[in-house]
Amino acid sequence: MSSPISIADLQDTALIARLQALVAESPVPAAAISAVLYTLQDARGYIDDVALHAAAQLTGLSPVRVEELCTFYSLVLRAPAGRHVLRICDSIACHLAGAQDLLAQAQAYSGVALGEVGLRGALTVVPHVCIGLCDRAPALLVDGEAAGPVDATSLAQWLEQWEADAWKPS
Amino acid sequence: MKRIFYLDGQPVPFTSGQNVLEAAIAAGMARQIPYFCYHPALGSLGACRQCAVKIYPHDDKHPPRVTMACLLPASDHLQLATVDQEVHTEHRKIIELLMLNHPLDCPVCDEGGQCHLQDMTVQTGHAVRRYSGPKRTYRDQDLGPLVHQEMNRCITCYRCVRFYQDTAQGDDFGVFGSRDRVYFGRLEDGPLESPFSGNLVEVCPTGVFTDKVFRHDYARVWDLQQGPSVCPHCAVGCNTLPGARLGTLRRVRARHHPEINPHFLCDRGRYGFRYVTAAERPVRARLHGVHSRQDAVLRQVATRLQEGRSGFLGSPREDVQSNLALFALADCLHAPFAALSSPWMEALAQQCMALPQAPTLNDVEMADHLIVLGDLGGVAPMAELAARQALRHGARLTVLASRPTALAEAGDYRPTRPSALPDLVTGLAEDACLQGSRRPVILAAAETLGPAGVHALRKTLARLPANARAGVFQNSPNLFGAAYFAADGHTVRLQHALRQREIDHLLCLAADPLGSDWGAGIWRSLAPGLQGVTVLDMVDTDTVRAAETVLPMAAFPERDGLFINYEGRIQAFAPVYRREAQVPSWQENTRGFPAAAGGQMHPLGPPTPQYWLGRLAELLDIVKPWQERLTFYQRFLCPIAPRPDHPGILLDDALRARFEIAAAPAAAPVGTEDWELDLFRWHGGEALADAAAELQSLAPSRGLRLNADVDASFATLSGPCGRLRLPVLPIVGMVAGVAALDQEGFAQLGLHPGEAVQIQWETVS
Numbered sequence: 055m056s057s058p059i060s061i062a063d064l065q066d067t068a069l070i071a072r073l074q075a076l077v078a079e080s081p082v083p084a085a086a087i088s089a090v091l092y093t094l095q096d097a098r099g100y101i102d103d104v105a106l107h108a109a110a111q112l113t114g115l116s117p118v119r120v121e122e123l124c125t126f127y128s129l130v131l132r133a134p135a136g137r138h139v140l141r142i143c144d145s146i147a148c149h150l151a152g153a154q155d156l157l158a159q160a161q162a163y164s165g166v167a168l169g170e171v172g173l174r175g176a177l178t179v180v181p182h183v184c185i186g187l188c189d190r191a192p193a194l195l196v197d198g199e200a201a202g203p204v205d206a207t208s209l210a211q212w213l214e215q216w217e218a219d220a221w222k223p224s
Numbered sequence: 225m226k227r228i229f230y231l232d233g234q235p236v237p238f239t240s241g242q243n244v245l246e247a248a249i250a251a252g253m254a255r256q257i258p259y260f261c262y263h264p265a266l267g268s269l270g271a272c273r274q275c276a277v278k279i280y281p282h283d284d285k286h287p288p289r290v291t292m293a294c295l296l297p298a299s300d301h302l303q304l305a306t307v308d309q310e311v312h313t314e315h316r317k318i319i320e321l322l323m324l325n326h327p328l329d330c331p332v333c334d335e336g337g338q339c340h341l342q343d344m345t346v347q348t349g350h351a352v353r354r355y356s357g358p359k360r361t362y363r364d365q366d367l368g369p370l371v372h373q374e375m376n377r378c379i380t381c382y383r384c385v386r387f388y389q390d391t392a393q394g395d396d397f398g399v400f401g402s403r404d405r406v407y408f409g410r411l412e413d414g415p416l417e418s419p420f421s422g423n424l425v426e427v428c429p430t431g432v433f434t435d436k437v438f439r440h441d442y443a444r445v446w447d448l449q450q451g452p453s454v455c456p457h458c459a460v461g462c463n464t465l466p467g468a469r470l471g472t473l474r475r476v477r478a479r480h481h482p483e484i485n486p487h488f489l490c491d492r493g494r495y496g497f498r499y500v501t502a503a504e505r506p507v508r509a510r511l512h513g514v515h516s517r518q519d520a521v522l523r524q525v526a527t528r529l530q531e532g533r534s535g536f537l538g539s540p541r542e543d544v545q546s547n548l549a550l551f552a553l554a555d556c557l558h559a560p561f562a563a564l565s566s567p568w569m570e571a572l573a574q575q576c577m578a579l580p581q582a583p584t585l586n587d588v589e590m591a592d593h594l595i596v597l598g599d600l601g602g603v604a605p606m607a608e609l610a611a612r613q614a615l616r617h618g619a620r621l622t623v624l625a626s627r628p629t630a631l632a633e634a635g636d637y638r639p640t641r642p643s644a645l646p647d648l649v650t651g652l653a654e655d656a657c658l659q660g661s662r663r664p665v666i667l668a669a670a671e672t673l674g675p676a677g678v679h680a681l682r683k684t685l686a687r688l689p690a691n692a693r694a695g696v697f698q699n700s701p702n703l704f705g706a707a708y709f710a711a712d713g714h715t716v717r718l719q720h721a722l723r724q725r726e727i728d729h730l731l732c733l734a735a736d737p738l739g740s741d742w743g744a745g746i747w748r749s750l751a752p753g754l755q756g757v758t759v760l761d762m763v764d765t766d767t768v769r770a771a772e773t774v775l776p777m778a779a780f781p782e783r784d785g786l787f788i789n790y791e792g793r794i795q796a797f798a799p800v801y802r803r804e805a806q807v808p809s810w811q812e813n814t815r816g817f818p819a820a821a822g823g824q825m826h827p828l829g830p831p832t833p834q835y836w837l838g839r840l841a842e843l844l845d846i847v848k849p850w851q852e853r854l855t856f857y858q859r860f861l862c863p864i865a866p867r868p869d870h871p872g873i874l875l876d877d878a879l880r881a882r883f884e885i886a887a888a889p890a891a892a893p894v895g896t897e898d899w900e901l902d903l904f905r906w907h908g909g910e911a912l913a914d915a916a917a918e919l920q921s922l923a924p925s926r927g928l929r930l931n932a933d934v935d936a937s938f939a940t941l942s943g944p945c946g947r948l949r950l951p952v953l954p955i956v957g958m959v960a961g962v963a964a965l966d967q968e969g970f971a972q973l974g975l976h977p978g979e980a981v982q983i984q985w986e987t988v989s
């Protein structure tokens with residue numbers, strides 16, 4: 055499928071150079087897709103359509119293939135996220151250890167639905183598949199850092215901290 | 225030794241490599257094992273967990289256990305059971321889970337009555353829904369005019385995406401999401417791009433993907449009249465199952481042919497049938513452009529024929545018997561006859577006939593090295609699909625074409641000027657690329673290769689090891705059938721007779737000499753010498769519009785006949801339904817009298833060509849000699865005609881061998897500085913399919929395709945028969961100095977692929 059969007063639409067030559075270097079050092083271009091997506095996500099906050107098509111063109115994958123990957127891996131964000139991203143594991147071990155309560159607590163605090171941006175741009179809460187910390191269930195990822203076991207109090211501490219930050223005049 | 229295993233105590237035969245489910249289905253025991261994700265062409269996945277059986281190990285160390293039949297390799301004396309409490313529970317619970325989110329919409333679902341999910345649900349006895357929670361719902365996409373999507377019905381068997389991405393190697397359809405929210409569709413709304421998209425309708429075991437064309441004029445499957453037919457849209461001759469109701473054709477599905485198309489059809493084969501229901505289709509006899517009584521029109525044609533100044537033109541678009549009937553009539557009247565509209569096509573047909581036995585599409589799938597000449601997919605899509613299966617099995621692919629076709633992108637693309645093909649083909653025998661292949665197969669688009677190229681191919685094959693095979697394709701269903709009548713110089717003689725004013729009337733059978741048939745430029749220049757043209761056809765063409773008399777014909781599913789495909793395989797098709805003339809409802813009361821009162825209750829649709837020609841023979845008082853000749857030729861050509869549900873009979877080798885003596889065709893030399901022409905076709909284009917509105921809404925725009933470096937917006941081409949101004953469409957990667965043009969354009973210019981052309985450029989800012 056051809057797309058009207060091209061790599062140049064990223065409008066960031068340094069970023070494009072970094073991406074091209076990633077592809078160049080990969081044994082086959084397609085194998086660089088995860089690294090390319092993470093780099094794009096770091097630079098742009100999430101994978102928007104421009105980033106999706108750019109990643110496809112750089113790696114020679116079709117945009118459909120890239121979207122398949124983005125929608126399958128919950129570490130890849132396809133929508134804007136808050137400054138802090140809370141990924142709460144709700145797979146089996148964490149579920150049994152009360153992940154649903156943590157999810158409900160965090161979501162209520164954010165004031166918006168799961169996956170949306172709440173707390174004046176400070177927070178996005180998403181459920182996540184097992185992060186391999188089943189022995190420390192319930193576990194979660196706070197801005198990419200693993201933590202567990204987490205209880206309502208420790209979760210509340212993060213949330214309150216972020217809320218305070220959100221109201222700080224910048 | 226026959227190998228067997230036991231299912232519920234009954235012996236099931238299998239061949240090595242088969243899994244238990246596959247063998248059980250083949251043995252007609254599918255009722256014992258419900259399944260979803262397994263598909264004979266797509267293989268096993270183990271995704272749906274529906275096909276449980278209980279296996280009793282031979283040793284006493286392991287207890288009996290439940291396992292998936294589709295993932296269990298069949299082996300000798302395996303003991304399996306399905307009549308078992310545990311297996312039964314598994315079957316019931318899995319279907320209950322699969323049905324959790326399924327809408328209860330069978331009454332309004334197009335799949336109803338032919339739904340695998342419906343069958344399996346009933347078969348496993350899941351009759352009461354216990355779940356009453358909310359269901360998972362999706363937004364559907366608009367996937368274009370051919371396939372309708374209703375995602376809520378999905379059971380995530382992954383058949384669709386396995387077909388689309390793996391089998392058809394399409395890249396605009398995929399599977400998104402994870403867990404219990406998995407979506408099968410495109411990145412955004414828009415028509416599916418694969419030439420095989422219609423197969424989603426058949427591989428999906430539920431009503432997610434249904435036939436959008438059928439939807440417009442829908443009937444429940446049990447109300448359809450269906451019968452064995454053969455696709456008339458290209459030389460492959462895929463087997464089809466048209467379905468009709470109340471005298472109108474509603475849909476076409478694939479019919480199993482073990483060696484040509486075991487499961488699938490291309491979109492031209494599936495949706496091209498709408499020529500039958502096109503509003504422009506001639507369905508009533510016409511005299512001077514006005515609907516007239518059959519008798520009046522026939523009398524006029526007979527008068528013309530009686531004058532003894534008539535010529536006859538057959539067509540590779542028509543079946544064997546109709547061409548025969550025409551030939552026999554011409555013979556009785558000692559009138560000039562040609563089966564093909566141009567000497568070039570005549571030479572091409574003869575060269576194709578002379579080729580050694582072509583590989584079946586099954587053989588193509590087994591090839592370990594493929595050489596493809598020209599745009600195969602634009603001509604015979606299912607041949608391309610077979611080539612893609614070979615690629616999946618690790619075959620190497622070399623594509624010699626003037627532009628990077630879809631297939632070229634999957635292999636080694638060698639940009640080639642069409643005029644260079646004959647020499648390149650000659651060189652293939654020494655080419656390093658064929659070294660070491662055990663089952664090399666060469667596939668070519670006949671018209672791009674041209675008569676000289678096909679001749680070179682035969683010579684090359686003779687020098688290649690005996691395991692090398694070649695198949696040559698074009699997009700009419702019966703070139704071999706017509707080629708049989710195409711003796712050297714027939715077309716030239718017919719045109720000469722017209723030029724010398726020996727004839728002034730032309731009777732055309734499904735030919736369009738004044739429109740887009742090969743050589744139409746010459747015919748048009750000779751047209752002033754014609755007092756009248758008679759056409760028998762089932763689509764509206766330039767020739768039909770210009771004709772003095774038009775005799776409408778029954779479409780292929782409305783009659784029986786024989787086609788001879790690219791392998792020389794004679795296949796029969798049967799009448800599936802009887803077309804009733806469509807009488808507008810306000811005319812209801814003016815219909816004919818009931819049969820009892822001596823009239824017709826239902827006016828019949830257009831008759832067969834044999835009927836028309838027979839009536840003419842009657843009026844000319846030559847019925848007996850006409851019929852004698854007809855029988856004689858038919859016995860000669862196919863002494864035993866196959867039945868419509870038979871896989872077909874190969875044309876006699878001796879019959880084909882006589883074409884080997886045809887003179888070696890010469891190709892006009894093309895200078896390296898000259899612009900030359902290549903043929904452009906797309907997967908939905910063909911004389912009949914061109915009248916199928918839904919399919920044609922996807923047709924690529926008309927223009928002259930050439931290398932993106934050319935800086936011009938319009939081009940005016942001049943050929944011996946005319947000029948043509950077209951917009952320039954840049955193609956990245958196309959060979960410099962080659963311009964690709966549609967058949968209509970060639971017809972207008974009077975040129976052929978691989979010939980030089982004069983081009984004037986215009987740049988509009």
Ligand code: SF4
Binds near residue numbers: 380382384432
């Ligand atoms: S859309 Fe049809 S074929 Fe595809 S996964 Fe769903 S049920 Fe299976």
Ligand code: SF4
Binds near residue numbers: 455457489490494606
């Ligand atoms: S490949 Fe040819 S014969 Fe087969 S379905 Fe397509 S058009 Fe018909």
Ligand code: FES
Binds near residue numbers: 148184
């Ligand atoms: S289930 Fe939560 S970390 Fe594994």
Ligand code: FES
Binds near residue numbers: 262271292
């Ligand atoms: S058919 Fe065996 S698991 Fe689906």
